[in-house]
Amino acid sequence: MNRAGRYARWAAIALVIVGSLFPFLWMLSVSLKRQVDIFGGPSLPKQPTLSNYTALFTQYHFGAYLVNSILIVGASVLASLLIGTPAAYALARFRLPRGLNGQALFAALLVRMVPPILLVVPFYIILAKFGLLNTRLGLILLYTGINTSFVIWIMQSFLAEIPTDIEDAALVDGDSRLSALRRIILPLASSGLAATAIFAVITTYNDFLIALTMTSTPAAQTVPVGISTLIGKIQVEWGPMAAGGIIGALPILIFAFIVQRHFVRGMTLGAVK
């Protein structure tokens, strides 16, 4: 490429990055402004303040939202890994009768692909039936199920990449299937497991619709729902809302950066590697 072309390309890339990141910086700037400055037109914060952040915790229950989010995300991701990984292993290593492997994988994919809006009405009816509305347990159960399908699908593709020879050697040496799985396969699949776990954490932490419909008080509401409560019908708490947005975005951006290499795979359900 000639010199002008190279400059043009870097200019285009710079423009894209600004377009991509500026909205975040605008939110950060609003979150650091005093109430009077928010209405003062676009400018940097004149006297940067953390008062919006402290208000989140003293007035708007963000401590409770964070605790709920962490407990719900942690429990449901852990449970789905424990349930999904063995199933993924079975699908990657054994040929089941009647082409069941393909069907099972397709079923797992289907659950993941159905937009959550389609599931909320039945979910609501079921949780209401068992008295689990507005409880952490109710949300943990729903997310565990949704994540399990994802774990099966992604872990299956990671496990299928591990050569069978290694496992065969262990079996010849007298290991049972289970101990070969524990001693040989899981350590080899650990980076895949970590990536899968982080994807599950991201999607669960980010979910809004299910948490919104199944909860009604800070006893079980999660961070995204908490952010939306700052948007009243009449008045919007701009400063705290921006600060809440930052709190909602920051952990996820950090996580996403860590698993960047695997990101396409997670986001495309393993279809693209």
Added chain:
Amino acid sequence: MAVTTAPVRPSEPGRRPDAGRRAGLDRALPWLLLLPAAITLGLVSVYPIYAGVHASLTTYLYGRPVAGAGLKNYTDTWHDPVFWQAMEVTLKFVLIAVTVETVLGLGLALLVANVVRGARWIRMSILAPMTVAPVVVGVIWRLIYESETGFVNPMFTSLGLGAPNVLSHEGSAFFGLVLVDVWEWTPLLFLICLAGLQSIPQEPLEAAAVDGAGPVRLFFNHTLPLLLPVLAVGVVLRLIDAVGTFDQIFVLTRGGPGTATQLISIYAYNTAFNFTDYGHGAAMLIALLAFAFLLVLVALSLMRRAAKRVAQ
């Protein structure tokens, strides 16, 4: 999306005294490993789908099931002009947004594909919008669009133009939401195209370049056909997701002004949870599911036909 299965190795009987018992355990093992997952998926997918269909066949009054409805919820929905209007908004939203995202994502991937210096940071900056919660995306753009506190109005007035008040007018609110979706999801198509581009073998390209093919012809004759299968996956995933778009709209406009941004998802949500009419809500959502499948089928067959034409 090929399914990889390893051939089952014959076990080696007679090696150890407990070999017979172990062979039995080995035969049962796959089923034991699958069982917990099968139960879990049954509980959160099969049963809810059953419950959803059941709800769509039931009449609800003030949130309580009062009688079987037969197909009444479906016929009501079919004759509901608001439903069809929401369908139109959904279709327009999905088609415009996904088309723009595909073109931009492909262009971006071509732009960045050969960049080595700072590639990690460039990629991370581009994909930031799609990693954060859709609610946060809604908050970000509310802070930009909003008339009193936002960024857009002062910018326009400082240029001597009238304040657009993006979210207060039907047309601008709709395209404002399309822009939000494009900002959030172009990165997905970008990443998919980038991964696809990097897996394309370079030798045929170099050979064609030596034969004097220009970059445009190289792209349409060589790169695009090889990229199509991967692109198809991206478009289909995005279509399904876009049909269910909810969070951003809930935060930004709640379907307004009027019904300009009322997608089916918003209308069904309001019907089910604001008016506690779960029957009609469920019927609409099942119609939406059928619609999503239809879109995916059409998208897949278009991509297949395009792939065939390019191959000729």
